[in-house]
Every structure is written in structure tokens, then in C-alpha cells.
Amino acid sequence: MRVTFTVNGREEAVDGVWEGESLLYVLRERVGLPGSKNACEQGECGSCTVYLDGTPVCSCLVAAGQAEGRQVRTVEGLADGGRLDPVQEAFVECGAVQCGFCTPGLIVQAHDLIERVARPSDAEIREALAGNLCRCTGYEKILDAVRLAAARKSAGRPAAGRTPGQTVGQTAGQTAGQGTPGGEAAG
């Protein structure tokens, strides 16, 4: 069947879609957007998280036909041209990426959190990311990155450009503007 939907602002008409196929498969294998990762295929790991009509979902559990006429935004659609989204910047700066497989899903899910909650508490961050598994277990750096992105966003400050060798460490409870570069080594 044909499925027509908007992905990252561009309309896509995809032919030959099998009726039982997932949105994730269509994105990766038919539209050429491999950012969303295919791991568990049962909604356990969150690596395939995308926005569907503005709501984060596991794209492996959305039937492709259900995306007909809908708006999809993937991790590839977060950056503004060549400029990374502040959440992406924060993940880079905090060393929140190890093998990188869980990163796209975490970034979309964290992006949604700080869109909705200006200053999420640690409990809120943990709850928001509860459905995203990092097999490298690099959760501390991931939490650092989300805190940093949230602090910058709520301070209305654009993310600093990436400076090689420079990292940012932030601890729980620090308010915006207090994050000091060079606090913690990248992991």
C-alpha cells in the first residue's frame, strides 16, 4: 500500500509498504532516515522514539498505515540546518554518548521533556527517560546532559558552540547560569 505522511517537514509518499510494517521500518528502510534505531521491536528500549503529531512514541509500535496524513519528526529533524539542537549539543558536551545506539531515542525523549517542563527535577528526568535503555549504562552523563539542556533552555541562553576538549559538568540542583565549563571529564 502507499503511505503518505510528513516527516521532518517534508511530505513523503512511500509505495509498496506491507500492511503489518512498522513506522520505524518505513523511516529507516524506505525513507532513508536511519537515525531512529531498531533494537527491541517491542517498545522496551525507546531507541526508536520519534514525535508523532508532536507526541513521543515508539515508532516500532506504530503501524505504518497509522502514520497516513500525520506529522512525524525524527532525530534528524531536530537540528536547525547545520546547527545542532541544544539537547544534541548538551549530549556531546557532557559525553552522554558511548556506543551511541540509544542516543537518538534519548535525545527525542529529552527534547520533549524540556519542551514541556522548563526545569525538570531529577525525578522528572528519570521518569521521562524510564522507557529508554542505555546498554552501556551511561545514565549519569545522560542525566547531566538533560540537566544542562534544560538549564540553558530555561535561561533562554543558546547553547555554546562546541569547543573541542572542553566539557561541562553540572550537578543536580544547580540553577541556570551556574554550570561551569570544565567541571567533569567526558566519559
Added chain:
Amino acid sequence: MDFLRPTTWEEALAAKADQPEALPVQGGTDVMVEINFDVRRPPALLDLTRVAELREWTVEDGGGCRVGAGVTYTTVIEELGGALPGLAQASRTVGSPQIRNRGTVGGNLGAASPAGDSHPPLLAAGAEIEVESRDRGIRLIPAEEFYLGVKRSALLPDELIRAVRLRAAGGPQYFSKVGTRNAMVIAVCSFAIALHPEDRRVGTGVGSAAPTPLRALEAEEFLRGELDWDAPLDPALARRFGELCAGAASPIDDVRGTAGYRRHAIGVMARRTLAWAWNDHLGRRAA
């Protein structure tokens, strides 16, 4: 495989009547797992996400609530926590934010897994399931008659689940669930309680501890006879209630837990949730 996408309820009923073997799909959090893993190959998927009315809910002044089959767990949590606290508590324990954004109470009923988190609070609250077919119209099925076996329900092949009907909480409600972590957990076992002070009755729901979710009827009868609604909770009575709830379970050993553990945990959760609810009950009367 066909992919059917009705946009109105009438179209959906017609599609199900014409193709009774079509598998309804709402959030896909159960159905798509089975398809991804090749466990199920239905001849057709019946996508209900375009039927807007299924996403609606109403709470009437008189206390009657109707929750459309397409209402997500996220919506229950954000919008129905006041009227339906037991169902909202259970909804908070479902999967992850991404799963709660898609998964629906109607889908939980359609799957009819004994471990589904919606079932215990629906049983405790005395909910009815509104189902409909094109040819025979609407049936209201009491929750305790809806679950027939492991992943089997009273839904007939040409019927679709349209809504859940229940009363807004007239008293405290609690849900408790045992699992290995606080997210992404299929219940080892679960328990829901609802106090109905208006008719001096306590409703129960036991989850993941028998082939179907069920009410602990003997335990409910025991409280109906013994509970003094004006007095503090007698610890001996709470213990006996726990024992009777544990006795209502007929659990199995499986990868998530043993039968003995499940039976024990049901007793503990029943006793605790009764104590929590009773504290609230006495607190409300004092206030």
C-alpha cells in the same frame, strides 16, 4: 493483509461485521509486538485511531463516567485522576511515557491479558464494558464477566469495544503492583481496592494471579459483614481480608514469579491498600 482505516464509528462497525477476523489496533503497544515478532498474522488490521469519538471521555454531574476505548493512559493520568483515581494510578505504572502516550484502556481490554494494569481498578470500581456490533447493537458487559481466560474475553468476533462506563469514585481508591522496577514492567501481580462508602461496600480487583483478572468476592463479602465504617481499621480484620484475597488467587509459576510468591504478595497488597484507603476514608470524614 488488509489495512482498514474507518474514520467513523459506523464505518468501524461495518468493517468488523464484514471482516470479523480483522484485528483492531489502537496504540499498537500489544498488537504491533505480536506482528513484529511474527506471533500473529491477522488477515487484516482494523486501525481505529481515526475514529475521533473513541478518544473522548465524559464525567457527568451525577457521577457517571464514560471513557472512550481510544483514551490513552496519558490522558487518564492527566485528565481523569480526580474522577477515577484507581484507574489513573494503574495507568501511571504502565510501561513508559512513550507507551502511555499510545496505549489505551480499550486496547488493554481487547488484549485481555491477565496481567493488564487496567483490569484490577475496573473490577474494583464495578465498571461495565460497552461493546457494539453493527447487527445487534450495544451490550454492556460487567467487568467481572468480560474476562473469560488468558487473553480471552466476552467480546464476540463482530463486536468492537466502544467505551468503559463506571461511576466517579465515591471513596478512596488504590492500586498496587509488584515488579522488578518502577517502569517497563509487566505486573508480577497487582491489586486494586475501591471503597464505596455510599453503599458500605469495598470493591477488589486481583491482577496477574489467575487465568483472568478477578474480584476477591469472599473477601468483599467478609468486609461487608464485619467492617465498622465509623471506626479505625481493626488490624486483625485487615489481615483476614488479606488472607481471603490471597485465597481468591490461583496463580502459576512463570518467569516473572512463583505461584507462592504471588499469593503472598496479593495478601500483603490487599492488607496495605485497605489500610491506605481506610486512612483516607477516616480523614475525609474528619475533614
